[in-house]
Amino acid sequence: QSVLTQPPSVSGAPGQRVTISCTGSSSNIGARYDVHWYQQLPGTAPKLLIYGYTNRPSGVPDRFSGSKSGTSASLAITGLQSEDEADYYCQSYDSSLSAWVFGGGTKLTVL
Amino acid sequence: QVQLVESGGGVVQPGRSLRLSCAASGFPFSRYPMHWVRQAPGKGLEWVAVISYDGSNQDYAVSLRGRFTISRDNSKNTLYLQMNSLGAGDTAVYYCARDHTSDYWGQGTLVTVSS
Numbered sequence: 001q002s003v004l005t006q007p008p009s010v011s012g013a014p015g016q017r018v019t020i021s022c023t024g025s026s027s028n029i030g031a032r033y034d035v036h037w038y039q040q041l042p043g044t045a046p047k048l049l050i051y052g053y054t055n056r057p058s059g060v061p062d063r064f065s066g067s068k069s070g071t072s073a074s075l076a077i078t079g080l081q082s083e084d085e086a087d088y089y090c091q092s093y094d095s096s097l098s099a100w101v102f103g104g105g106t107k108l109t110v111l
Numbered sequence: 112q113v114q115l116v117e118s119g120g121g122v123v124q125p126g127r128s129l130r131l132s133c134a135a136s137g138f139p140f141s142r143y144p145m146h147w148v149r150q151a152p153g154k155g156l157e158w159v160a161v162i163s164y165d166g167s168n169q170d171y172a173v174s175l176r177g178r179f180t181i182s183r184d185n186s187k188n189t190l191y192l193q194m195n196s197l198g199a200g201d202t203a204v205y206y207c208a209r210d211h212t213s214d215y216w217g218q219g220t221l222v223t224v225s226s
Contacts, residue, residue, distance in 0.1 A: 034212075040156075045219055046216055048214045091158070097173055102148075102158055
């Protein structure tokens with residue numbers, strides 16, 4: 001059971017918009033610790049997609065965006081493309097554990 | 112360009128120890144905190160440990176405290192992970208990552224704990 005909860009899977013057709021939620025608690029997201037999002041394509045290392053809730057590293061398309069509300073964060077992907085099919089993970093810091101934590105991951109399928 | 116290259120993985124018997132290395136290049140290594148993250152086969156990412164830029168502070172996943180030790184040698188631009196009393200549950204690909212945003216990752220090194 002992960003400290004940060006993500007849906008195991010989401011799907012969408014090409015061109016559509018999908019969102020992936022990351023639900024935490026008052027000791028992590030709710031305590032205003034940063035949330036980062038990573039994309040992991042099959043057989044590769046994770047790649048930073050969003051940092052500090054809403055910021056995109058250079059080279060990441062603006063189709064990817066992040067947001068936060070209360071004890072949850074979300075990743076939105078618009079204009080879905082086949083190459084977006086991957087696993088997505090959220091990460092934050094948890095003060096009660098004194099440790100960084102990942103969500104369980106969400107597998108995105110592009111139909 | 113930023114490069115992180117892990118090494119030291121392999122097959123190890125249960126109860127034995129292993130030390131992983133992560134060679135960094137392309138950035139001022141001594142200015143960045145560094146993390147280890149692992150991923151068991153077919154599973155999600157699991158944060159392992161973090162070390163401050165100067166090595167003075169470390170922190171570990173609760174379940175690994177006491178068995179794993181993170182360290183660094185800034186003169187060699189190298190990060191380490193000493194893993195003791197290994198068990199089957201430690202079988203995973205181990206990644207090193209730069210900074211608290213983990214903006215760069217290595218390719219990973221596979222550790223298999225098996226008799």
